[in-house]
Amino acid sequence: DILLTQSPAILSVSPGERVSFSCRASQSIGTSIHWYQQRTNGSPRLLIKYASESISGIPSRFSGSGSGTDFTLSINSVESEDIADYYCQQSNSWPITFGSGTKLEIK
């Protein structure tokens, strides 16, 4: 199985700052990585597909980059509503796997 390592476990930033989430795959997966946001007691919401492709209805402050084994989700100018857990997911090979998540806290 492909292991996805997300770091750090917790990120704490002030409103208006830029924040980046890291996701590293145990083997090369091209750009078959997708990012989700999960607010407290909510369902996951798709933010970015195929490493960098935007999703309709998602604010433009969310962006993704990377290929191979290293991927990054960025939020340009964090807002209070961005408080959530963020997960990466790979679909390069079965079984589909998710990262352990990064919790975003607002200072």
Next chain:
Amino acid sequence: QVQLQQSGAELVKPGASVKMSCKAFGYTFTTYPIEWMKQNHGKSLEWIGNFHPYNDDTKYNEKFKGKAKLTVEKSSSTVYLELSRLTSDDSAVYYCARRGTTVVAPYFDYWGQGTTLTVSS
């Protein structure tokens, strides 16, 4: 609009089975597979498997073979997840999601609200 509506919370005794549902609205049901994930409290997500309503094709995570079974009722656009021989390790929130593409390398664009399963005597 696209919606996935899941059945309500379940409290089940150890050793029993449970069947939960995911009803799809707002799109042609047979076009996209339905995927199922497990989320232990405070933990990440695990992919259980998927069901394609077009051809009844199923794929399971090896970890959940023998534990999970996916079935469909096409007349009501509903996919079911049945879990058997339940233990406390099965207590979790279970999500269904729509695969957002008809090709491989899938992502999941719409999610149900989740079904909370508690296994306890």
